[in-house]
Amino acid sequence: MANTYSRIYIHLIFSVKGRGNLLEKPWRQEVFKYMTGIIAAKDQKSIIVNGVADHVHVFVGLSLSMKLSDLVREIKNNSSNFINKRNFLVGKFEWQEGYGAFSHSHSQVERVYNYILKQEVHHKRKNFQEEYLSFLESFQIEYKEKYLFDWLD
Numbered sequence: 001m002a003n004t005y006s007r008i009y010i011h012l013i014f015s016v017k018g019r020g021n022l023l024e025k026p027w028r029q030e031v032f033k034y035m036t037g038i039i040a041a042k043d044q045k046s047i048i049v050n051g052v053a054d055h056v057h058v059f060v061g062l063s064l065s066m067k068l069s070d071l072v073r074e075i076k077n078n079s080s081n082f083i084n085k086r087n088f089l090v091g092k093f094e095w096q097e098g099y100g101a102f103s104h105s106h107s108q109v110e111r112v113y114n115y116i117l118k119q120e121v122h123h124k125r126k127n128f129q130e131e132y133l134s135f136l137e138s139f140q141i142e143y144k145e146k147y148l149f150d151w152l153d
Contacts, residue, residue: 004064006063006064007045007061007062007063007106008061008062008063008064008103009047009059009060009061009062009103009104009105009106009108009109009112010059010060010062010068010101010102010103010104011057011058011059011101011102011103011104011112011116012057012058012059012060012072012075012099012100012101012102013055013056013057013058013099013100013102013132013135014055014056014058014072014076014095014096014098014099014100015054015055015056015095015096015128016053016054016055016093016094016095016096017093017094017095017096018096019054019055019096019128020054021053021054022053022054022089022093023051023052023053023054023056024053024088025053027086027088028051028053031079031082031083031088032049032050032051032056033049034078034079034082035049035056035058035075035079036049038074038075038078038079039058039060039071039075042066042071042074043063043065043066044060044061044062044063044065044066044071045060045061045062045063046058046059046060047059047060047061047109047112047113048113048116048117049116050116050117050119051119052119052120052123052128054128055128055132057116057119058075059109059112059113059116068101072099072101076095076099079095080093080094080095098147100132100135100136102135102139132148
């Protein structure tokens with residue numbers, strides 16, 4: 001559509017199935033680079049992809065050419081196939097169903113980027129469950145605990 005311009009900043013969070021610590025350091029960055037390529041191939045703007053052993057944060061500038069759910073499906077399906085074809089793990093790798101999606105304004109891009117960049121440091125103080133629940137609460141998202149990720153105790 002002529003004269004229609006937008007950039008919607010979305011911070012995605014999703015975890016490894018069963019919240020397993022399967023994203024191992026030796027190949028984790030390779031997977032994140034691959035995810036960045038998936039985002040670019042879909043003509044979306046990848047700002048940063050980073051995470052720790054049990055979950056990932058993806059920050060994108062989403063254009064109106066693609067539905068968010070389609071982009072997430074592409075990222076999760078293609079990256080799990082990549083991990084499995086490369087035989088990074090003995091068993092089958094899968095992402096857990098669902099994801100969190102949180103919108104940010106342009107003025108928050110640098111702050112969100114730095115937050116995602118420092119995931120290793122951040123998770124020395126707060127586990128994934130605490131982090132995810134704090135996002136849901138700060139964005140005032142109503143949720144039912146039974147539909148959240150499978151938490152490991």
